[in-house]
Amino acid sequence: MVSFAGGQTRARPGLGLVGLPMILRSVAARGHHVVLLLGGGPSPGSEHCVVPDVASALARKEGKGTFGIITVPAWSFWAFSPQILWRFNSLIRSADFISLHSLYCFPILAGHLLAHFHGRPYGLWPHGVLAPFQRTVSARKKKIYDRLFSRRILDDASVLFYSAVGEHTETKELHLRPPYVIVPHGFQAEAFATLPPRGRFRSRFLAGHTGPVILFLARVNPKKGLDLLAKAMARVVSRRKDALLAIVGPADPRSFESRVRGWIRESGVESQTVLTGVVDAPTRLEAFADADVFVLPSHAENFGFSIFEAMASRLPVVVSETVNYAGEIRNGEAGLTVPLDPERIADGILQLLDDPALRNRMGDNGVKLAKSYSWDINGDRVEQTVTSILCNRPLPAELRL
Numbered sequence: 329m330v331s332f333a334g335g336q337t338r339a340r341p342g343l344g345l346v347g348l349p350m351i352l353r354s355v356a357a358r359g360h361h362v363v364l365l366l367g368g369g370p371s372p373g374s375e376h377c378v379v380p381d382v383a384s385a386l387a388r389k390e391g392k393g394t395f396g397i398i399t400v401p402a403w404s405f406w407a408f409s410p411q412i413l414w415r416f417n418s419l420i421r422s423a424d425f426i427s428l429h430s431l432y433c434f435p436i437l438a439g440h441l442l443a444h445f446h447g448r449p450y451g452l453w454p455h456g457v458l459a460p461f462q463r464t465v466s467a468r469k470k471k472i473y474d475r476l477f478s479r480r481i482l483d484d485a486s487v488l489f490y491s492a493v494g495e496h497t498e499t500k501e502l503h504l505r506p507p508y509v510i511v512p513h514g515f516q517a518e519a520f521a522t523l524p525p526r527g528r529f530r531s532r533f534l535a536g537h538t539g540p541v542i543l544f545l546a547r548v549n550p551k552k553g554l555d556l557l558a559k560a561m562a563r564v565v566s567r568r569k570d571a572l573l574a575i576v577g578p579a580d581p582r583s584f585e586s587r588v589r590g591w592i593r594e595s596g597v598e599s600q601t602v603l604t605g606v607v608d609a610p611t612r613l614e615a616f617a618d619a620d621v622f623v624l625p626s627h628a629e630n631f632g633f634s635i636f637e638a639m640a641s642r643l644p645v646v647v648s649e650t651v652n653y654a655g656e657i658r659n660g661e662a663g664l665t666v667p668l669d670p671e672r673i674a675d676g677i678l679q680l681l682d683d684p685a686l687r688n689r690m691g692d693n694g695v696k697l698a699k700s701y702s703w704d705i706n707g708d709r710v711e712q713t714v715t716s717i718l719c720n721r722p723l724p725a726e727l728r729l
Contacts, residue, residue, distance in 0.1 A: 329360060329714065330419055332439030333429040334407035335368025335399060339581070345455055346633050347513045348429055349374035349397065354514060354707030357391025364395075365416060367402035367409030367435035373609055382419050400435075405581065407433040417442070425714050426450035428485075431457050431478055432470065440481045449486040449717055452506075456491075456630035458499045461551055461650075482506070486717050489710075492652035495630045509713050509727040513631040514703030517695065520640035523617035524610070529574075530618045532611075533604050539570030540681050543619035543643070545612065546626070546634045548579040548588055548603070553625035553648060558591040558601075559670035560625070564677050565600050571681065573597065576615050578606035616641035620687065621680045625666070625673050626651055636701070639663070639694030644687045646676040662694035 331352055333345055349364065349371065356362040363385045370378055377397045379385045385396025402409035412435055420426070426443040428436045428450055436452075443450040456462060463470065470478075482488070488508040490496040496508055530537050542564070546552055554575070561573050579585035585603065592601050607615070616622075622638035622645045629635070629651035638645050645663030647654055654665040664676040680687050709727055716723050 329355065329362045329425045329427060330416070330423045330439075331362065331364045331427040331429060332412070332435040333364065333366055334433030334435050335366035335370060335402065337368040337402045337404070337407055339403075339405040345429055346371045346373070347631065349377055350514060350516075350703055351453075351706060351710070352427075353377075353390050353395050354703040355710050356393040356395035358707050358711055359392035360711070361386055361393055362390075362395045363419065364397045365412055365435065365439075366397055366399045367407035367412060367433065367438075369399055370397055382416070402434070407435055409434055409438070412438040413442070417446075420448060421446045423448055424718060427489075428452045428481070430455045431481065432473060436481065437477055440477075440484065444484065450484075451487040451489055451713070451717075452482065452485045453489040453491075454495070454499070454630075456495065456628055458502065459495070459551075459628035459630070460498055461627035465550060487713055487723065489713070491630045494652035498628075507723050509709065509723055511706060511709045511713070511727070512701060513633070514706035515633070515636045515640070515698055515701040516703065517636075517640040517698040517701075520613065520616065520637055520698075523641055524614050526617050528618070529611065529614035532614075533602055534572060534574065534618075537572050539572060540568060540620045541618055542571060542573045542621050542623055542677055542681075543576065543615055543638070544573065544623055545576040545615060545638070546624060548575065548577050548584060550584060551627045553627055553668060554588050555591045556625045556668060556670050556673060557623065558588075558595040558597060560623075560673035560677065561592075561597045561600065562595040563671060563674035564681075565597055567678060568681055571600065573601045574615065574619070575601065575603045576607055576612070577604075612637070613641070616643055619643055621646060621677055622663075623673065623677060624648070624651070625668060627668065629653075636698050639691075640698035642691035642695055644680050644690035644694065646673065646680065648673075656697065657694075660693050660697040661690060662697045663690055 352362045379396040388396040400409040400411045420442045428439045483505045485506045622643045625648045649665050657663045658665045666672040666676045
């Protein structure tokens with residue numbers, strides 16, 4: 329299997345598709361040969377999988393199979409990487425199946441063209457880009473691109489992979505032709521079982537702050553609801569003057585940080601808010617160790633890895649009802665789910681800050697929920713889907729639930 333995705337570029341400094349390497353590794357571990365072609369750099373934590381060429385990718389062991397990432401220089405927010413079109417023709421010709429990850433970037437267009445040219449079936453993972461809110465971002469550009477390319481890329485797919493039922497539901501009005509399956513992302517909760525000693529993150533970024541810390545850890549992106557969070561924080565500090573908000577993550581796009589700082593100023597919480605920018609994996613663990621509540625009031629999340637990371641770290645969460653796993657979080661009593669309303673977001677944060685017993689109980693429940701998602705299940709479902717397509721069999725009915 330050969331996969332295509334846009335990686336990190338100077339214009340796209342965000343964390344990227346953080347779960348993508350694990351999705352493909354879980355497939356490879358079952359005995360398959362998988363190569364990921366990235367227009368740009370790899371997401372943090374997957375650098376060790378990067379290899380120089382196809383031969384090295386097919387030789388790098390991953391479980392019972394092989395997996396390697398090949399990066400191609402890319403430019404602009406579109407991850408323009410024309411080398412993909414001519415460097416990997418023989419690889420695509422010998423591939424059994426192609427997978428495309430996301431939609432609005434050059435590597436996806438290149439993957440579609442190469443799959444079409446060589447007559448290879450492909451599946452597409454939208455990774456949340458078809459959510460209603462995401463369709464409003466750069467809507468005019470997307471409308472033109474949809475007419476030229478995107479609709480053809482979607483309709484020619486052999487299958488669409490959604491990570492949650494809600495992600496599929498959000499696309500019904502688009503009347504997409506291909507069949508679909510639901511393949512939840514996996515998660516390695518064990519990586520968050522042992523956290524660093526409390527205090528390191530506070531010492532480095534928060535001047536040793538000793539009061540409550542509310543943590544936002546994700547891309548600083550328009551869909552994440554940071555305008556609502558700034559207003560919610562004003563309500564929080566009116567009751568808890570010792571509370572502090574830590575916004576951790578890269579601005580994506582870079583220019584968006586100035587808008588966030590503007591919302592913080594307008595809400596009067598500059599002195600209670602710290603923006604750290606991008607941090608490495610060990611520092612993420614330190615942030616989880618030092619926080620009291622995790623909050624993500626996002627307009628759309630198809631999985632939300634940072635939410636699961638927080639839960640695996642025994643951190644209670646406050647998330648918007650619009651994230652696809654809000655129902656599971658609510659039913660598992662791992663956190664509070666709230667409308668996209670500043671007052672309700674603030675009320676959720678304050679409820680947890682005021683009740684240590686509730687925080688502890690939801691933290692324990694969050695660990696249980698995070699552990700229930702496995703990369704083994706993810707790899708099995710992808711394998712079943714691809715095998716059905718290659719053997720001209722109907723897709724397993726249980727994968728549509």
